[in-house]
Amino acid sequence: MALDIGASPDGSETSKNPMLERCLNVLRDARNDSEQFAALLLVTKAAKAGDIDSKTRRRIFDAVGFTFPNRLLASKDPPEGCPGHMFQALGVTLIACFCTDPDLAQHPQVLNKIPAFNDVISACDSGDASCGSMIDEAYQCLGAILATPKGPRELVNRGALVTLCQVYVRHSYGYDQALHLLVGLLTAAETKCWQRAPSDLMGVLGTLSTEFQKAEDMTKFQLCEALRHFVPPLLPLGSGCLQSLYQGLSSILSSKLSASQRDPALKLAACLTQACGSEWIPTGRSGSKFFALLANLACVEVRLSLEELDLAEVDKKQELVAACYILMEHAILECTREEGSLLREVQKVQLVGILEEAFAAVVYYLRQAGREKLGDPFIFASVRILGAWLAEETSSLKQEICDLLPFLLHYAKLQFEAGKKGGSSLQSAGCRSGQEPIWHGDALRFLLPGLSHLTTEDRPRAILISEGAPALLCQYFSHQWEEFVSDLEAPSASDAVESTLQTACAIFLNFVVAVPELISREDCFIALMDTLLKSLPSWRPQGEHLGLAAGVTTLGLMMARKLSAHPGLQQTPEAKGFFSVTIAFLAEAHVAQPDPVGDSVVLQLAPAYEATWPTISELWLLGMQAFASCVPLFPWLPEVVLHSVWLQDLLGLLRCVAPTSVDSESVTAFQGVLVELARTSRPCREVIQQHQGAELANLYGMAALEQCLSQH
Numbered sequence: 001m002a003l004d005i006g007a008s009p010d011g012s013e014t015s016k017n018p019m020l021e022r023c024l025n026v027l028r029d030a031r032n033d034s035e036q037f038a039a040l041l042l043v044t045k046a047a048k049a050g051d052i053d054s055k056t057r058r059r060i061f062d063a064v065g066f067t068f069p070n071r072l073l074a075s076k077d078p079p080e081g082c083p084g085h086m087f088q089a090l091g092v093t094l095i096a097c098f099c100t101d102p103d104l105a106q107h108p109q110v111l112n113k114i115p116a117f118n119d120v121i122s123a124c125d126s127g128d129a130s131c132g133s134m135i136d137e138a139y140q141c142l143g144a145i146l147a148t149p150k151g152p153r154e155l156v157n158r159g160a161l162v163t164l165c166q167v168y169v170r171h172s173y174g175y176d177q178a179l180h181l182l183v184g185l186l187t188a189a190e191t192k193c194w195q196r197a198p199s200d201l202m203g204v205l206g207t208l209s210t211e212f213q214k215a216e217d218m219t220k221f222q223l224c225e226a227l228r229h230f231v232p233p234l235l236p237l238g239s240g241c242l243q244s245l246y247q248g249l250s251s252i253l254s255s256k257l258s259a260s261q262r263d264p265a266l267k268l269a270a271c272l273t274q275a276c277g278s279e280w281i282p283t284g285r286s287g288s289k290f291f292a293l294l295a296n297l298a299c300v301e302v303r304l305s306l307e308e309l310d311l312a313e314v315d316k317k318q319e320l321v322a323a324c325y326i327l328m329e330h331a332i333l334e335c336t337r338e339e340g341s342l343l344r345e346v347q348k349v350q351l352v353g354i355l356e357e358a359f360a361a362v363v364y365y366l367r368q369a370g371r372e373k374l375g376d377p378f379i380f381a382s383v384r385i386l387g388a389w390l391a392e393e394t395s396s397l398k399q400e401i402c403d404l405l406p407f408l409l410h411y412a413k414l415q416f417e418a419g420k421k422g423g424s425s426l427q428s429a430g431c432r433s434g435q436e437p438i439w440h441g442d443a444l445r446f447l448l449p450g451l452s453h454l455t456t457e458d459r460p461r462a463i464l465i466s467e468g469a470p471a472l473l474c475q476y477f478s479h480q481w482e483e484f485v486s487d488l489e490a491p492s493a494s495d496a497v498e499s500t501l502q503t504a505c506a507i508f509l510n511f512v513v514a515v516p517e518l519i520s521r522e523d524c525f526i527a528l529m530d531t532l533l534k535s536l537p538s539w540r541p542q543g544e545h546l547g548l549a550a551g552v553t554t555l556g557l558m559m560a561r562k563l564s565a566h567p568g569l570q571q572t573p574e575a576k577g578f579f580s581v582t583i584a585f586l587a588e589a590h591v592a593q594p595d596p597v598g599d600s601v602v603l604q605l606a607p608a609y610e611a612t613w614p615t616i617s618e619l620w621l622l623g624m625q626a627f628a629s630c631v632p633l634f635p636w637l638p639e640v641v642l643h644s645v646w647l648q649d650l651l652g653l654l655r656c657v658a659p660t661s662v663d664s665e666s667v668t669a670f671q672g673v674l675v676e677l678a679r680t681s682r683p684c685r686e687v688i689q690q691h692q693g694a695e696l697a698n699l700y701g702m703a704a705l706e707q708c709l710s711q712h
Helices: 018-029 033-046 054-064 067-074 086-099 114-123 129-146 151-157 160-170 175-196 198-214 219-230 241-253 259-276 285-306 311-316 318-336 345-372 377-392 398-420 442-454 458-466 469-486 495-514 517-521 523-538 543-562 573-587 613-633 637-644 646-656 664-680 682-690 693-700 703-710
Strands: 590-594 601-605
Touching: 067 086, 086 114, 086 129, 114 129, 114 160, 129 151, 129 175, 151 160, 151 175, 160 175, 160 198, 175 198, 175 219, 198 219, 198 241, 219 241, 219 259, 241 259, 241 285, 259 285, 259 318, 285 311, 285 318, 285 345, 311 318, 311 345, 318 345, 318 377, 345 377, 345 398, 377 398, 377 442, 398 442, 398 458, 398 469, 442 458, 442 469, 442 495, 458 469, 458 495, 469 495, 469 523, 495 517, 495 543, 517 523, 517 543, 523 543, 523 573, 543 573, 543 613, 573 613, 573 637, 573 646, 590 646, 613 637, 613 664, 637 646, 637 664, 637 682, 646 664, 646 682, 646 693, 664 682, 664 693, 664 703, 682 693, 682 703, 693 703
Parallel strands: none
Antiparallel strands: 590 601
């Protein structure tokens, strides 16, 4: 400790504080522990942590170092007549002084004392005034560590998170400081906190919820502000805190409040809704009334905020508006839910009108600010919630949406391209930090359901085509398809990616049906066809992926009709593999089964198709029509059919089942394929004749097939 800490020549605090300078001189000249201890007492008395500048704090640290404070913290034997924690208290005071320097606060020698600080705040008797002071300084040290870049991780790893939770649940001395630190920890490292100490955090949530329900003064609003940080990403519906949270929020939102009182309640409600849907709200009249009020308040807040002409004011309200977006999204879900909705029909009608006004404000805001704030997460959140609305409602705000489409496509394209280049992930603005990061390209994912509806209408479809939507969607599909195929070997492929691909297929089919010439005109569809030709042969769709299989195979067949001259479809191995996959999908949909109520054999859906048939039956019929149209365009295709034995199996199926069990649409679909095979291929016609094709045509009323066979 023989360091030169003489008077500072640069006018620092020691030059202005002669007493402190003398103390440092004494500390410099100390010859043993007793003299050093006495000098340290003088230093701590002369220099409160907040009363000196950083240079002086550094001089004190240079004079003291960590060795002696470490010994003080570890000492258990104070001098006779002194408090039992005197040495420890002095050590904590010194470290607290050091921690006011951010560089020292993240020093390994400070970080390794986190367990000691934990012991201080959880074990000391706060009835002793000096012990209370030591606890306060321990909290000061933990707070300083939390403010450093690596501090939150260190506090979690070294037990501070658990200790702070226990302190708050027990309401030990300084529990209000513990709560403040817990909020900071959850803000900085929510995922890590919930991974490390879920039961302890749930204990705090339970305590806070009870206090929140019972509070009748301003404390209620302070608790409301803190509570949203303690709602886990997934909150079990059986949690006892839900009833308390509902009752506490109900009492707040049903009262006349200022904005500063109402806003935390909306944010907390949004966090609860994000964590467990609307299940935290009880069913019945009271819950219905509460949810309608909650949704109304959210819509009104969005209108008031986004119709502001001053964009700077909007920026200040982003967190609140993003929370309202969450409530609006669940309001849409409740309005569209046919069974089990919280809302009565009259409430749904009223709420849809209010939602429409709120989304008019969202559209207005995006038109005003969208192109100026392309990198702002709040724009992403606004586009996302608009996508949720468009997925369910495209009949309202038609003109406004059409006017906004060029921006939406421009935004989606920029985000997708940034995502492909490995740009930083973009987190959706929300009611709290720690939400799942969303990469840039996913902006388009939230728009796809709405685009699926819009591409069925002439005007928005024309706008989308003119703005380059087909090329963007083809690129996006290929990117998502690669991700889906690469995940097939994993325990479970991403449901979100699969759903996205299905929706994209629906959009492409809308283009194919409404504007068929577009397929041969736009090069992007040739690239998309190549993607399917290369990847489909290696993908053998199973039952869990039949929805996607229906979309992809039907789309491929529809495009193949318009791209028959494409080199990739000229009897290449990829083309044969592609048609083999489509044949498998079409052929395996039906089986012959004994009639459960009679002696006959009837045509039934294959078990693997039953669950998804309501959503894929139309695609199967369209696929059958498209396949029949492809037969005369590809002279080699009948050979693939014969090799697959689909033709033989289909004729055998029709021969063994009761004709009355085959519906008229299926009869038409089967006949279309049989007629084209018979017209195009002599070997196929011979197989049909060998399997009593003429008799089957007569039996099923397939006049076109009967006529075709009679002509040869």
